[in-house]
Amino acid sequence: AGRLQGKRCFVTAAGQGIGRAAALAYAREGATVVATDRDAAKLAGLGDGIAAMPLDVLDDAAVKATIEDNGPFDVVFNCAGFVHQNDVLNCRDEDWDFAFALNVRAQWKVIQAALPGMLAQGGGAIVNMASAAGSVKGVANRFAYGTTKAAVVGLTKSVAADFVTRGIRCNCVCPGTVDTPSLGERIAANASTAGSVEAARAAFVSRQAMGRLATPEEIAELVLYLSAPESQFVTAQAIVIDGGWTN
Numbered sequence: 001a002g003r004l005q006g007k008r009c010f011v012t013a014a015g016q017g018i019g020r021a022a023a024l025a026y027a028r029e030g031a032t033v034v035a036t037d038r039d040a041a042k043l044a045g046l047g048d049g050i051a052a053m054p055l056d057v058l059d060d061a062a063v064k065a066t067i068e069d070n071g072p073f074d075v076v077f078n079c080a081g082f083v084h085q086n087d088v089l090n091c092r093d094e095d096w097d098f099a100f101a102l103n104v105r106a107q108w109k110v111i112q113a114a115l116p117g118m119l120a121q122g123g124g125a126i127v128n129m130a131s132a133a134g135s136v137k138g139v140a141n142r143f144a145y146g147t148t149k150a151a152v153v154g155l156t157k158s159v160a161a162d163f164v165t166r167g168i169r170c171n172c173v174c175p176g177t178v179d180t181p182s183l184g185e186r187i188a189a190n191a192s193t194a195g196s197v198e199a200a201r202a203a204f205v206s207r208q209a210m211g212r213l214a215t216p217e218e219i220a221e222l223v224l225y226l227s228a229p230e231s232q233f234v235t236a237q238a239i240v241i242d243g244g245w246t247n
């Protein structure tokens with residue numbers, strides 16, 4: 001039997017990148033998966049065992065309805081997030097507000113909607129997407145991003161502390177740079193400063209001690225571990241998976 005046989009898993013931002021890889025890993029391990037994304041088209045082709053549903057995590061009412069209508073869930077993976085490239089001087093008010101709304105507030109709203117069902121059935125595992133950029137390491141040009149991802153660590157530990165005696169585990173993952181579609185967009189945005197797309201990509205790769213980027217599947221295996229019973233003694237952790245970047 002799979003590691004998540006009989007479990008129900010909920011994933012945000014499952015259309016591409018790490019969220020998609022996690023939804024596929026959950027299904028591979030026997031779970032029933034509700035895979036959501038703002039962009040319904042990106043959810044195409046996820047395959048058996050995965051129910052694809054459009055969901056913008058910035059829409060509180062839709063978050064609540066989608067989770068209540070399809071739960072209770074044993075596992076929640078809060079993956080949605082956006083990477084602004086800015087510093088303290090050029091961060092615009094709207095960048096700051098959007099970063100907190102998507103990277104932090106939406107995780108709160110998802111957990112607030114999913115937790116009552118988890119508690120009623122005696123437990124559950126929550127995994128939040130943080131980053132190595134934030135509380136682990138200050139990274140150039142990641143002001144709003146790093147600030148929000150550090151907040152995710154605080155959110156995670158707080159939820160873990162309040163519900164540890166009631167069967168709930170809450171952890172977060174802190175990846176280094178992962179080769180996903182949005183990284184391609186950041187590379188493209190940096191191309192003129194770096195001189196070329198190749199140079200911009202090389203700058204990301206050179207930060208990684210291993211000399212390569214992570215794959216979404218590598219990150220998804222950690223998310224799977226934190227979601228599955230074999231991690232049952234692990235809670236309130238921010239686990240770094242970064243190819244040696246922060247060493």
Ligand code: NAD
Nearest residue numbers: 013015016017018038039056057080081177178180181182
């Ligand atoms: P991505 O950024 O390429 O894709 C993000 C997905 O989120 C898209 O499918 C998009 O449609 C969806 N999305 C965006 N806004 C949404 C919303 N309001 N509601 C629902 N879905 C929405 O994927 P990624 O690079 O794997 O990033 C996923 C998460 O991992 C983010 O939180 C990101 O900060 C984090 N992360 C990424 C890296 C990296 O290098 N790629 C490193 C560390 C952490």
